[in-house]
Amino acid sequence: MxxxxxxxxxxxxxxxxxxxxxxxxxxxxxxxxxxxxxxxxxxxxxxxxxxxxxxxxxxxxxxxxxxxxxxxxxxxxxxxxxxxxxxxxxxxxxxxxxxxxxxxxxxxxxxxxxxxxxxxxxxxxxxxxxxxxxxxxxGHPHLVRIMMPRTWEGHPLRKDHYARATEAERFGMDEAGMDREQAALKIDPAEWGMQTDGGDHDFMILNLGPNHPSVHGVFRIMLQLDGEEVVEAVPDIGYHHRGAEKMGERQSWHSYIPYTDRIDYLGGVMNNLPYLMAIEKMAGITVPARAQTIRVMLCEFFRITSHLLFYGTYAQDVGSMSPVFYMFVDRQKAYDVIEAITGFRMHPAWFRIGGVAADLPQGWERLVREFLDWMPKRLRDYEKMALKNTILRKRSIGIGAYDADEAIEWGVTGPNLRATGLAWDLRKARPYSGYENFDFEIPTGNNGDVYDRCLVRVEEIRQSLRIIEQCLKHMPSGDYKARHPLTTPPVKERTMQDIDTLIHHFLGVSWGPVMPPGETFGMVEGTKGLNGYYLVSDGGTGSYRTRIRTPSFPHLQQIPAMARGFMVADLIAIIASIDFVMADVDR
Incomplete structure (x- = not known):
């Protein structure tokens, strides 16, 4: 190609x-x-x-x-x-x-x-x-490290920086080194534009996190408070950075697939899809209709499980303890279907270059139908339990609001953008993987506040159920994986039948398929917004540069603009409404 x-x-x-x-x-x-x-x-x-x-x-x-x-x-x-x-x-x-x-x-x-x-x-x-x-x-206002510790030496994504710990000198830290690292973690409020002197009264400087249940991961927000009112908020990230992009330089195109599962770890195989779509553009692979529909069905299952976790923890963060326990029951039912099809639950790494790992098992239709029959009534119960709850509404409506222009300025996409009333969904705007064949609506909000961000996701669960039902009724026949020579691995049924396929299997899995040199990008409407992979091939068996663009990274950057002038309790609701995971931020 x-x-x-x-x-x-x-x-x-x-x-x-x-x-x-x-x-x-x-x-x-x-x-x-x-x-x-x-x-x-x-x-x-x-x-x-x-x-x-x-x-x-x-x-x-x-x-x-x-x-x-x-x-x-x-x-x-x-x-x-x-x-x-x-x-x-x-x-x-x-x-x-x-x-x-x-x-x-x-x-x-x-x-x-x-x-x-x-x-x-x-x-x-x-x-x-x-x-x-x-x-x-x-001209940058404060150009300091964001992922690595302040004490780190070098720049890790340079090619001359080691990729594995075994390539570095033996690690050791004496007492002086420990003291230096601890000192580097302390904050200077003035460095971040915060002050303690309010003239006739003092401001409080408070660390929210990095170990606090309301920040949903290893994430810190430094707060300047006037009583309980937020004067300034400074997010601090990088505690969960694992070098996922650097790992992409030392894995083969095929063996990197499981790493993608761990980015938005609530999105499961949906993380595989943009990466594989980018590779398939490079390789010139056309994915069969059956494989595309299977991919769509599994992606929508993971959209439901992710949104259910958001729904339950959001309700919990604003004071409603019960819904999260019920919703975990629903997530387990969805995972039962996912496990029956893929063999795994949260991290199946089940999509492959050119299709999926295996065809659908016998009995999959019954399991999917049982879930489709189960879920709508549960959503109606949750509406009474949570969305119509007076306390939840008072703690959510009008809090942390922004309009579509502000959202775009901050790089906000997905449900958080659609909550402002802008009906832009990649599955409709630029259909991929056969989404143009499905009938579903784009839920939107009106006010762009905490409450609308929840409403949009709840309605997206219903739309995902519609899409899954269409997959159930109209699953195409045919191959679950392309028969292109760069498909990895080749269709299993052929592997032991002819020597050419066996050779491709051995080379593709052990060394990795060789992709032509060039650059490409794949993007999907992920659980939390637009998720994309920008890949550079130098004509080898692995990526020269793997860039992972995640939605959570820009979303957290907007927290100061949303939080100023609100109370600390309102900030907790704002954080909950963003719907992020720190692996998606830090990579």
């Missing part, structure tokens, strides 16, 4: 060439067809400003900002000379179109101007690139 440029790429490229004639952006073909343009560092701010404010139906959403260490990459035909590349991924929801802007940088200590004045959510993205790649952003 050759890399392609689609029609929108030509349109926006022509517009930018005309606007910046003296330093025209250079297009780059990609497997995903997203308009990909190289611009000069001196023109970066002007180009991005034009895309956000100067074009019709502008690119208002800064979807991602990352980097590539190019220094040992072999296949860069037609690309500018570069030691490091910074990549900006923008989305225009109005025109339903993406654009990728790339900047080539040279030298061991490269730098670029910060775009935090253009997009508020660029703050954390630039800190992450500085932390992991050592690329400075001039």
């Amino acid at each position: 050759s890399a392609v440029l689609d029609a929108p790429a030509s349109d926006i490229a022509a517009e930018l060439r005309q606007r910046f004639a003296d330093a025209a952006p250079r297009p780059q073909p990609t497997f995903d067809g997203i308009p990909t343009l190289w611009v000069e560092a001196s023109q970066l701010l002007a180009v991005l400003r034009h895309l956000k404010h100067g074009v019709v139906q502008p690119y208002l959403l800064l979807f991602d900002l990352t980097a590539i260490d190019e220094r040992v990459r072999v296949h860069r035909d037609g690309q500018p000379a570069s030691d490091f590349t910074v990549v900006y991924h923008l989305i225009s929801l109005a025109r339903n179109s993406d654009i990728r802007i790339k900047v080539a940088l040279r030298g061991p200590a490269p730098s670029l101007p910060s775009i935090t004045a253009l997009w508020r959510n660029a703050d954390w993205y630039e800190r992450e690139v500085w932390d992991l790649f050592g690329i400075r952003f001039d």
Whole structure:
């Protein structure tokens, strides 16, 4: 399969060439067809400003900002000379179109101007690139490490940084080292714009977390409080960072699949899908209709289990203790179906390059039907128990509200965006895996507050049940996996029948399939928002660069804007309504 440029790429490229004639952006073909343009560092701010404010139906959403260490990459035909590349991924929801802007940088200590004045959510993205790649952003308000400890030496996503602990020197820490690490964990409120002196009274500086049940993981928020009112809130992440992107550089395309399950660990196989969709674009694999429908059905099961956990813990956080226990019963029933089909529950890692691991087992229809018959009545009970509960409504309605424009400015997607009234769902806007064949609605809210964020997810459970029922009634026949030579592993029934298939099985599983050089991106409507994988192949058996764009990362960055002026108890409700997991944030 050759890399392609689609029609929108030509349109926006022509517009930018005309606007910046003296330093025209250079297009780059990609497997995903997203308009990909190289611009000069001196023109970066002007180009991005034009895309956000100067074009019709502008690119208002800064979807991602990352980097590539190019220094040992072999296949860069037609690309500018570069030691490091910074990549900006923008989305225009109005025109339903993406654009990728790339900047080539040279030298061991490269730098670029910060775009935090253009997009508020660029703050954390630039800190992450500085932390992991050592690329400075001039003008950034507070360029400090975000994933790694302050005491860390080096930048882990550089190619010269070790990937395994066995490649590093033997670890040891004396008492002085322990004292230094403990001191580095202490906060200086002034560094984060917080103050203790309120003139006629003092402010309190309070750490919420990193070990506190209401923050749903190892996550800290530093609070400046005036009594119980939140004056300032500063989220602090990185406690759950495991180097998932670095791991992608040392695994084969096939063996990395289980790692994807652990990102949004409540999304199960839905995490496999964007990764595999990206690979399948590179390989030119067409997934059979039966495999696509099986993928959709399993993804919607995991959407239900994730939303049920959100629903129960959200109700618990605002004072209703009972629902979470009932909802865990429902989740176990859903997991019974998932386990019967995949053999596992939370982390099946069951999708494969080209399809799924196995065909549906005998009796799957009965199990799915029993769950579809069970769940609607339970949702009606929960509506009486939780959504109509007076205390829950008083603690939720009008709290932590924002509109669609604010959501887009912060990079918010998924149910949290739809709660503002904007009916944008990737499954409808850009159907993938056969979603265009399903009849379902896009639930939206009105006020964009804590309560609406819950309402949207509850209705999404009902819509997922509709989709699963259509899968049950209209499951196509045929292969559960493509018969393309790069499908990994090949269809099991053929493995012991002919030598060609046996060879492909051995090579694909032991070494990994060889993907053609190039870049690609896969994206899905995940449980918490848009979830995507940006992959760079250098023509080998594994990824040269694996970028995981998760929804939870930008969502947490919005907490200060939502929390100011509210009480601490309101902040707990706000945190609960975001619906995040820290593995999805830190990776």
